[in-house]
Amino acid sequence: MPELPEVETIKRSLEPLVKNRTITGVDVYYGGIIKYPGPADFCGQLKGKIIREVGRRGKYLLFELSDDYTLVIHLRMTGQLIASKPGVSLAKHTHLVFRLSGGQELRFVDIRKFGLIYLIKKEERARIKGLYTLGPEPLDEGFTLALFEETVGKAKGGLKAFLLNQTRVAGIGNIYADEILFESGLHPVRKVESLKKEEIKRLYEAIRKKLGEGVEFRGTSFRDYVDGKGEKGGFQERLKVYDRGNQPCARCGQPLVKTAAASRGTVFCPRCQG
């Protein structure tokens, strides 16, 4: 489900509903989601903690808690984190319920059970490899063209795989990767090391533009994605290539081609993305 724009939208929608509330208890219906520590310690340590801040890094949600603890949640493909009122019947595939002070609950729902949840002390962040190896945040001010040129200089292989690699740039997934490549007019299996300076700039600008639009339109509800209030996003109506195989290209009218690149379904325009 969620790539950077979706996770950012969840973060923003949840923040006012959970910030400064105390976790009064945790109900576990499927403990396999909890990767660290064990379920008993997880629940025991969370009880009584206050949610100080809600943050995001790449596709990870970070709940900064009292006593320097961080609750780290990755939604992977089908994970949802939804604020609910107590007593409302549990949606199917609800695996975890965080009970909060002031009559609020935060529920973790995940059809495929791929989600990952950790409770760590701040200084234990290295325990989560996918988190500490993340590349730069593409929408931050620090993500400059010069920094991106440096990143590109270190990489090799196909562009689609490059964009999906979280250690290069954080937060891009399959939907936005295809949209970014279409926007920049670059072929998904074009070699990173073959890019000219001007093409690197186009790619950089497309990354900022497409992820920015994704956030602006509150994410892509292609399938399961909803924000922290259970509301759908709007960017699915603005997709130009993702899930549009065989449909005419918005730019030139030629049929878009669906193929596989980096072992992922990939749609592109063979004419515009030569």
Add this chain to the structure above:
DNA sequence: AATTGTACCTGTCAGC
């Protein structure tokens, strides 16, 4: 070090 393949799960859809 950096790729590639496989595993983790359930649901949906196309084709028979």
Add this chain to the structure above:
DNA sequence: TGCTGACAGGTACAAT
């Protein structure tokens, strides 16, 4: 109406 297989927003880990 089943049934089967392919595919789905993403990593983590092992093997190369």
